Amino acid sequence: MTNNYMYFIANWKMHGNIADINKTSSVTKLSRLKKFKKHKIIYCPPYTLLKNFYNKVKNSNLSIGAQNCHSNSDYGAFTGSVNAKLIKSTGAKYIILGHSENRNNGETDLTINKKIKAALKENLKIIFCVGEQLSEKRKNNTHKVLKKQLTLGLKNIKKFNNIIIAYEPVWSIGTGVLPKNLELSKNVNSIKKILTKSKKSKNIKILYGGSVNPKNAKELSKIKEISGFLIGGSSLNSKKFIDIIKKSTN
Numbered sequence: 001m002t003n004n005y006m007y008f009i010a011n012w013k014m015h016g017n018i019a020d021i022n023k024t025s026s027v028t029k030l031s032r033l034k035k036f037k038k039h040k041i042i043y044c045p046p047y048t049l050l051k052n053f054y055n056k057v058k059n060s061n062l063s064i065g066a067q068n069c070h071s072n073s074d075y076g077a078f079t080g081s082v083n084a085k086l087i088k089s090t091g092a093k094y095i096i097l098g099h100s101e102n103r104n105n106g107e108t109d110l111t112i113n114k115k116i117k118a119a120l121k122e123n124l125k126i127i128f129c130v131g132e133q134l135s136e137k138r139k140n141n142t143h144k145v146l147k148k149q150l151t152l153g154l155k156n157i158k159k160f161n162n163i164i165i166a167y168e169p170v171w172s173i174g175t176g177v178l179p180k181n182l183e184l185s186k187n188v189n190s191i192k193k194i195l196t197k198s199k200k201s202k203n204i205k206i207l208y209g210g211s212v213n214p215k216n217a218k219e220l221s222k223i224k225e226i227s228g229f230l231i232g233g234s235s236l237n238s239k240k241f242i243d244i245i246k247k248s249t250n
């Protein structure tokens with residue numbers, strides 16, 4: 001932990017309905033306890049649930065975020081798309097951008113850069129995902145990949161107070177396979193160095209994502225360079241999500 005609070009970001013991906021929102025009451029309760037108040041607990045459900053989720057948590061310490069947006073900052077003829085303005089209007093405060101599941105669907109660094117700019121314009125806080133594929137790791141190209149993703153994704157962006165980086169090795173997402181703590185520290189430090197060298201903020205927060213669960217949370221939270229977690233599968237179950245929060249903050 002790099003400071004006295006941690007981020008716990010639930011990425012629900014393409015899951016969830018109203019009944020599932022109601023099942024998160026135990027997390028709302030936890031967020032109100034003195035011990036957990038300082039941490040940032042954020043739910044990122046599908047677009048369809050943003051407003052309902054916001055209404056449920058607006059008087060608590062939880063926040064809401066989206067999982068993506070269209071790169072166009074203005075309204076327009078983009079059937080099926082949702083932009084940052086529409087997201088902001090739901091009460092959401094955060095947005096995940098550059099997730100590997102979208103990169104794998106053809107999203108480029110250039111598009112991600114446009115999306116980040118559009119979301120910053122709406123004052124949304126960005127959770128910017130970067131990470132290498134298994135083949136890239138095997139070729140020892142992790143640093144190179146991270147550098148490209150960070151440099152192009154953050155091109156021409158001057159202010160970083162609304163940007164958080166989520167380091168997610170693609171081979172670790174949904175697989176149960178995690179990098180060793182040493183490898184993880186090394187890659188997070190790589191990210192820090194790249195950001196400092198390119199004159200981006202060196203105080204930027206870096207989270208880890210990829211198969212975080214109640215069993216590995218304690219060990220992962222010992223890595224001092226990491227300020228929290230982006231959690232997929234385990235965040236769908238409130239008990240597991242709470243376990244992760246408790247184990248990482250003890």
Ligand code: PGA
Nearest residue numbers: 173174210211231232233
């Ligand atoms: P996972 O997903 O926790 O299910 O591995 C993490 C993510 O994709 O953000």
